[in-house]
Amino acid sequence: xxxxxxxxxxxxxxxxxxxxxxxxxxxxxxxxxxxxxxxxxxxxxxxxxxxxxxxxxxxxxxxxxxxxxxxxxxxxxxxxxxxxxxxxxxxxxxxxxxxxxxxxxxxxxxxxxxxxxxxxxxxxxxxxxxxxxxxxxxxxxxxxxxxxxxxxxxxxxxxxxxxxxxxxxxxxxxxxxxxxxxxxxxxxxxxxxxxxxxxxxxxxxxxxxxxxxxxxxxxxxxxxxxxxxxxxxxxxxxxxxxxxxxxxxxxxxxxxxxxxxxxxxxxxxxxxxxxxxxxxxxxxxxxxxxxxxxxxxxxxxxxxxxxxxxxxxxxxxxxxxxxxxxxxxxxxxxxxxxxxxxxxxxxxxxxxxxxxxxxxxxxxxxxxxxxxxxxxxxxxxxxxxxxxx
Amino acid sequence: xxxxxxxxxxxxxxxxxxxxxxxxxxxxxxxxxxxxxxxxxxxxxxxxxxxxxxxxxxxxxxxxxxxxxxxxxxxxxxxxxxxxxxxxxxxxxxxxxxxxxxxxxxxxxxxxxxxxxxxxxxxxxxxxxxxxxxxxxxxxxxxxxxxxxxxxxxxxxxxxxxxxxxxxxxxxxxxxxxxxxxxxxxxxxxxxxxxxxxxxxxxxxxxxxxxxxxxxxxxxxxxxxxxxxxxxxxxxxxxxxxxxxxxxxxxxxxxxxxxxxxxxxxxxxxxxxxxxxxxxxxxxxxxxxxxxxxxxxxxxxxxxxxxxxxxxxxxxxxxxxxxxxxxxxxxxxxxxxxxxxxxxxxxxxxxxxxxxxxxxxxxxxxxxxxxxxxxxxxxxxxxxxxxxxxxxxxxxxxxxxxxxxxxxxxxxxxxxxxxxxxxxxxxxxxxxxxxxxxxxxxxxxxxxxxxxxxxxxxxxxxxxxxxxxxxxxxxxxxxxxxxxxxxxxxxxxxxxxxx
Numbered sequence: 001x002x003x004x005x006x007x008x009x010x011x012x013x014x015x016x017x018x019x020x021x022x023x024x025x026x027x028x029x030x031x032x033x034x035x036x037x038x039x040x041x042x043x044x045x046x047x048x049x050x051x052x053x054x055x056x057x058x059x060x061x062x063x064x065x066x067x068x069x070x071x072x073x074x075x076x077x078x079x080x081x082x083x084x085x086x087x088x089x090x091x092x093x094x095x096x097x098x099x100x101x102x103x104x105x106x107x108x109x110x111x112x113x114x115x116x117x118x119x120x121x122x123x124x125x126x127x128x129x130x131x132x133x134x135x136x137x138x139x140x141x142x143x144x145x146x147x148x149x150x151x152x153x154x155x156x157x158x159x160x161x162x163x164x165x166x167x168x169x170x171x172x173x174x175x176x177x178x179x180x181x182x183x184x185x186x187x188x189x190x191x192x193x194x195x196x197x198x199x200x201x202x203x204x205x206x207x208x209x210x211x212x213x214x215x216x217x218x219x220x221x222x223x224x225x226x227x228x229x230x231x232x233x234x235x236x237x238x239x240x241x242x243x244x245x246x247x248x249x250x251x252x253x254x255x256x257x258x259x260x261x262x263x264x265x266x267x268x269x270x271x272x273x274x275x276x277x278x279x280x281x282x283x284x285x286x287x288x289x290x291x292x293x294x295x296x297x298x299x300x301x302x303x304x305x306x307x308x309x310x311x312x313x314x315x316x317x318x319x320x321x322x323x324x325x326x327x328x329x330x331x332x333x334x335x336x337x338x339x340x341x342x343x344x345x346x347x348x349x350x351x352x353x354x355x356x357x358x359x360x361x362x363x364x365x366x367x368x369x370x371x372x373x374x375x376x377x378x379x380x381x382x383x384x385x386x387x388x389x
Numbered sequence: 390x391x392x393x394x395x396x397x398x399x400x401x402x403x404x405x406x407x408x409x410x411x412x413x414x415x416x417x418x419x420x421x422x423x424x425x426x427x428x429x430x431x432x433x434x435x436x437x438x439x440x441x442x443x444x445x446x447x448x449x450x451x452x453x454x455x456x457x458x459x460x461x462x463x464x465x466x467x468x469x470x471x472x473x474x475x476x477x478x479x480x481x482x483x484x485x486x487x488x489x490x491x492x493x494x495x496x497x498x499x500x501x502x503x504x505x506x507x508x509x510x511x512x513x514x515x516x517x518x519x520x521x522x523x524x525x526x527x528x529x530x531x532x533x534x535x536x537x538x539x540x541x542x543x544x545x546x547x548x549x550x551x552x553x554x555x556x557x558x559x560x561x562x563x564x565x566x567x568x569x570x571x572x573x574x575x576x577x578x579x580x581x582x583x584x585x586x587x588x589x590x591x592x593x594x595x596x597x598x599x600x601x602x603x604x605x606x607x608x609x610x611x612x613x614x615x616x617x618x619x620x621x622x623x624x625x626x627x628x629x630x631x632x633x634x635x636x637x638x639x640x641x642x643x644x645x646x647x648x649x650x651x652x653x654x655x656x657x658x659x660x661x662x663x664x665x666x667x668x669x670x671x672x673x674x675x676x677x678x679x680x681x682x683x684x685x686x687x688x689x690x691x692x693x694x695x696x697x698x699x700x701x702x703x704x705x706x707x708x709x710x711x712x713x714x715x716x717x718x719x720x721x722x723x724x725x726x727x728x729x730x731x732x733x734x735x736x737x738x739x740x741x742x743x744x745x746x747x748x749x750x751x752x753x754x755x756x757x758x759x760x761x762x763x764x765x766x767x768x769x770x771x772x773x774x775x776x777x778x779x780x781x782x783x784x785x786x787x788x789x790x791x792x793x794x795x796x797x798x799x800x801x802x803x804x805x806x807x808x809x810x811x812x813x814x815x816x817x818x819x820x821x822x823x824x825x826x827x828x829x830x831x832x833x834x835x836x837x838x839x840x841x842x843x844x845x846x847x848x849x850x851x852x853x854x855x856x857x858x859x860x861x862x863x864x865x866x867x868x869x870x871x872x873x874x875x876x877x878x879x880x881x882x883x884x885x886x887x888x
Contacts, residue, residue, distance in 0.1 A: 031539040039542065040534035047527035052518040055717040079404050091577055091721075095743040102613065106485050123741045127588065128485075158483060177453050190478055215452075217415065220478065232542035234748030236577075245480055249488055256609040257742070258581040263719030265747050 018340075022374035024361040025342040027168065027317055031365075033285055034232055035276070042271045043264075050267060058263040060255045062089025062239075066270040070225070070239050073273075077201070078210050080223075085244050088251060091261045093198055093226040093238035095254075097124035100159065100194050100222065102253045103246075105130045109158040112150060114142055116320075116349035116358070118168045118196065121161055130158070132351030141174030144181040151189040160186060160193045164212055165200040166316025169349045169360035173314060176209055183215035192246070193221045198229050199316040201282050204290040206314060219243035227269055229317070230282050235265040289317070295368035296361065299375035305382065310361075317364040320346070322357060323382075329359040332385055341377040390419065390426065394435060402437055406445035407452075414454055414465055425455060425463040487593070487615045509859035512827045514653065514714060514802045515850040517777075520770050521717070522762070533756055545748045547740045548732070549575025549724070553755035557724050560758060564685065565699030566708060568726045574735055577746040579683060579711040579723035580606050585742065586644070586679050586707060586725075587614040589734045596642040600628050602805075602834035602843070604653045604681065607646055616643075618836035623652060625796065627659025630666040637674045645676055649697055651684040651801025654834050654845035658799060661694055672703045677731075679707045683714045684801040686767050689775040691799045704728045712754055714802065715767050720750035774849050777856060778804070781848040784860035791867055802849045805831070808842045812870045817844075821866035826859045 046054055053063075061067065067087040074080040090096045097120065105111070105128035113121070115134035122132065133154065136146040141164060151157060162182065164174035174182075186193045195212045213223040219242075226238035240250055254260070272278060296319065300310055310321045321343075323329060329345035336342060346358025363371060392409045394402055413419045425431070428446060432439040446463050449455045457463045481489050534541055548554065555570035562568070576582045583606060591597060593615030599607060601620025611618050619636055622629045627649055636642070647667070649659035659667070671678050680697040698708035711723035727735065739745070757763055781804055782797045792809035808817070814830045821827060831843030851859055 028544070031543055034539045034542045036534060036538045036542060040531040043534055044527040044531035047523060047530055051521060051523035051526065053719070055521050055523075055719040056518060057513065057515055057713075057718045079400070081400075091743045091747070094741070098742045102485065103488050104483060104485055120741075127738065127741050176451060180453060190483075192483060218478065233544050234540075234542040236743060236745070236747040249480075249484055253488060253613060256580070256606065256613045257584045258577045258721060259606070260721070262577075262721040262747050262750055264717075265749055268749070 021337070021340045021342055022366065022370055022377065023342045024363070024374060025344050026365055027362055028365045029229060029233065029285070030288060033288060035272070035281065038272065038276055039232075039268060042268055042275065046264070046267045046271055054264040054267050056263065058260050058266070060251050060260045062087070062261060063263065063266040063270060066266045067239075069270055069273045070241075074223075074241065077208075078214055080211065080214050080241075082241050086241055086247060088240040088242075088247050088254070089261050089266060090238045090240055090254065091258060092228060092233075092236040093196065093224050094120055094124060095236075095257070096224040096226075096238050096240045097121050097194070097196070098127070099240070099250050099253050099257065101125045101128040101130075102257070103249045104158045104192065106158075109156050110154055111159045111161055112147065112154075112157055112191075113161045113351065114163065114167065114170075116169055116346060116355070117161065117351065118163055119344075119348050121194075121196065122349075122351050125161070133157075134350065134352055137172070139172060141172070141178035142182065144178065144185065147182070147185055151185060151191060157189070157191050160191055161196065162193065162212070163196045163198075165197055165209070166202060166313050166318075168199070168316070169318050169344070169346065170320040171311045171313025171316050171318050172320075173209065174212075179209065179212045180215045182212050183217075183221060186220045187216070187218035190218075191220070194224065195221050196224045198224070198226045200225070201230055202286060202289060202317070203315040204286055204293060208315075213241065219245070222246060230278070230285065231269060231272065235262075235269060237261065237265055237269050286315075289364050292363045292366075292368055292371055293319070295371045296363040296375060299372045303375055303379040308382070317362055319361050319363065321359045321361060323359070325357060327385070328356045330356065332359070332381060335381045335385055336378060339377045339381050341374045341381070343378070392431075392435065394437070403441045403444040403448070406431075406435075406442065407448050410445070410449060411452070411454060419465050421465055423465040424461075425465070427462060487613055507825050508822070509826045509851055509855045509862070511846040511848070511851065511859060511863070512829045513850070514847050516714065516716070516718065517770065517773060517849055517852075519852070520766075520773055522766060529757075530753055533753060537752055541749055541752045543748060545745055545751060547736050547745045549573065549746065550748065550751040550755060552759075553751050554724075556755050556758050558726075560763075561698075561708070561710070561726055564682075564693075565695045566726060572726050572729070572732065574725045574727065574732050574739070575746050575751060576723045576725060576739065577743055578713060578718075578721040579681065579709050580610070581739075581742070581746075582709045582711075582723050582725050583607050583610040583646075583679075583681075585735050585738045586709075587611055587616070588738045588742075589731070590643050590677065591616045595644075596640045598633065598636060598640075598642045598645045598676075599836060600647055600652065600655075601836065602654050602831060602839070603646070603836075604648060605829070605833045607681070608834075608836055611646075620836045622840075623655050623657050625657055627652065627657050627663050628667065630663050630670060633667070634670055637670055637676065641674070642676055645671060645678045646681065647678060647697070648681045648683075650682055650694065651687065651798055653684070653801065654803050654829070654831070654843075655805045656796065656798025656801055656803055658691075658694065664694065664697055664700055668697060668700055668703075668705070671705050675705075677705050677707060679709065682708065682710045685710075686715045687771060687774060687802070688800040689771065689778060689798075698726060707731060712763075715770065716754075716757075716763060720754060722746055722750050722754055774802075777848045777851070777853060780853045780856045781846065781860060784857055785846075785864075787860075788864050788868075791864060791871070793867070802847050804846045804848060806844050806846055808844060808867065809871060810842075812842060812867060814842065814844070817866055817870040820870050821863055824862040824866055826862040826866070828863065 067084045070087050071084050107129040109130045111130045112135050114137045135142045213221040223241040307324045311319050344360045394405045428442040432442045455463050456466050554573040557573045558568045558570045587610045591614040597611050597616040598619050600623045621633050698706045708726040794807040795804050829845040832839045
């Protein structure tokens with residue numbers, strides 16, 4: 001296995017662990033909003049009442065109770081009717097991506113993805129040595145004509161990978177029509193779609209849009225979800241929702257990968273859903289994140305030069321910045337770290353490279369005044385570099 | 390236009406209407422340009438509020454399926470492209486080659502059977518539920534969470550929670566392994582260790598050497614990686630290293646996988662002499678050894694032998710162990726002790742695979758081991774497991790006319806039992822399951838056709854009473870399968886020799 005590369009994010013995160021650095025690089029939830037006190041109570045009760053199940057091996061598919069709760073939640077959130085048998089619990093959605101690669105990708109197969117696309121997916125798929133083909137993408141999602149021409153001209157397209165809701169890194173949300181178009185094209189060409197939806201619930205303006213999976217009548221859309229953004233990333237819990245024919249293969253592969261996901265953490269999440277109000281918890285998160293997004297946008301509006309453009313995401317954790325052509329975000333980062341502010345250069349999110357003038361900013365992980373201060377620092381860096389260019 | 394709605398359904402009526410009309414459009418029953426009935430008329434005919442139909446039409450419009458104009462009503466925009474039937478999707482061609490031809494998910498099936506209360510299971514290597522320290526663990530954990538707070542719910546490094554890595558380095562020192570915390574990689578159960586090792590060493594077509602029989606989960610990982618798997622027979626002194634020698638020369642494998650201590654499934658312990666011979670061979674041919682050591686803590690008699698890792702002077706041994714056998718499998722935490730250059734590659738692979746093992750379990754185990762509870766727990770379980778092993782061995786000997794052959798293992802979880810000639814395993818498994826007892830068919834533990842007709846019986850999970858009852862059921866099933874097999878003649882017996 002020679003293609004495995006050290007991830008860029010990994011290197012950046014090391015630097016940003018110093019407390020004096022204002023980091024817009026990570027994708028972390030706000031740690032003060034984590035329900036640690038509730039978890040302490042739940043852990044005590046789960047171990048007392050259901051300890052054997054929590055500590056023993058469990059089924060590869062996941063705990064029945066959690067699968068059922070997730071199936072019900074899909075129904076109530078998105079009117080998505082899926083049976084418990086169509087839900088697989090995984091060890092975080094990173095595992096769902098890895099399993100997808102393991103199930104579908106032989107060397108040389110093609111993955112169609114957005115441009116830019118999620119870095120963790122690139123690194124998960126890359127282990128299986130596929131070819132990535134970026135499909136031109138605008139503010140509303142992949143351009144259907146572009147997708148169609150690639151589906152009809154390319155030979156070995158195995159997967160279409162998309163993040164339709166408040167995408168990492170761009171913050172973009174697909175329009176309703178584009179979602180329907182994608183489901184139709186996938187069905188017409190018989191190509192499975194991985195719909196990665198970690199941010200779907202983090203919607204700050206207006207109402208959320210239904211997932212691509214809700215337009216899927218051919219059973220080709222594989223929907224990935226996670227507790228990482230709405231409950232806790234440390235529990236490492238996610239889910240895969242797919243047609244049972246596909247899901248059986250995921251189960252088979254997962255068995256060889258880690259047997260099953262931790263029973264204790266599964267029960268903790270299930271009991272959190274049963275005994276606490278997960279939706280109210282998410283509403284609280286959204287209120288805080290909305291304020292932080294607004295603070296970042298206000299600071300960008302106030303400080304950033306006019307030739308720098310940025311997205312105004314209606315949800316999620318990130319926004320996307322485009323510097324004037326010719327500027328290099330990687331070099332900018334070196335200077336930014338001297339000013340103790342960090343971000344992720346956008347280049348890493350394009351499998352084919354390029355786009356050196358883009359970068360990603362996270363707004364969820366710190367209080368509003370730190371955000372404002374960080375953007376001020378960034379602006380100082382921009383001014384000094386701009387002068388140099 | 391015919392629509393039916395179900396008032397008792399939990400699905401809101403407007404959604405039912407949307408769904409019905411949508412499927413009429415996509416099936417072509419409602420062609421492009423078709424005018425939907427006015428809202429009031431449809432509402433009256435279905436006996437629902439007009440607002441319900443209003444909402445349904447609005448959603449259909451949002452979906453781009455219909456368009457509404459004042460005065461012209463609501464018309465179907467276009468029929469979406471014909472959608473092929475899901476059954477028509479050629480899934481087998483879409484799946485990866487090694488996945489499309491993978492074997493049955495036998496472990497998942499057995500785990501599912503184990504969940505049934507009326508079944509006594511000797512199939513899976515489960516710790517005894519009664520021995521779990523549940524009376525104190527709840528409050529212990531709650532206190533830990535209150536003390537640690539948010540970090541326990543946040544990400545931790547891919548390599549593992551640093552204090553746990555330090556604690557594990559000290560723990561393995563008791564097995565003669567010299568390691569620092571930075572040599573330890575925490576994984577999501579030792580199955581993941583196998584998978585990660587396969588990822589970084591094995592390209593499709595590469596050769597992996599395993600013991601024969603061996604751990605079924607290892608075969609699964611290596612198969613999915615596309616390895617060519619070669620089995621080396623195991624006798625009472627472990628892997629036949631004399632046979633290994635010629636295989637190494639001929640096949641140049643990428644990896645040797647071994648369970649030297651209380652091997653799963655045979656229970657064998659590799660002798661000191663063989664351990665040295667194996668290390669010597671590996672070093673001569675530069676082949677890394679993955680030493681899987683889940684059971685060495687569970688020693689019921691005899692003196693412990695040093696692990697391969699403790700004897701290794703050439704940094705060729707990748708050592709792996711787990712908390713799943715001696716403690717809590719449900720937490721899914723295992724660990725590897727490996728040279729730094731290997732650790733780096735494994736960590737990169739792990740990052741792509743699942744970022745890191747769950748923080749919660751890592752904090753809990755670290756504290757549990759450091760407080761000395763793990764050591765206490767092992768002492769307690771060893772006493773119980775030794776009794777269960779003896780109870781099972783005695784029960785198996787109750788009917789000597791059957792002709793079962795087995796050795797009593799000095800440690801671990803399993804009795805490996807050779808069946809008499811004429812017993813067909815699939816018939817026996819079905820027969821036994823019908824009587825309420827399950828076991829692992831031995832053939833699952835072989836990379837190719839098994840030379841012998843064996844079954845693996847786990848003795849750690851069932852209580853002593855259930856061991857008696859379960860073995861009685863098992864013996865009945867063997868007796869019956871044997872008669873049946875004799876009537877059928879020798880065709881059903883697998884005898885093809887494998888070297």
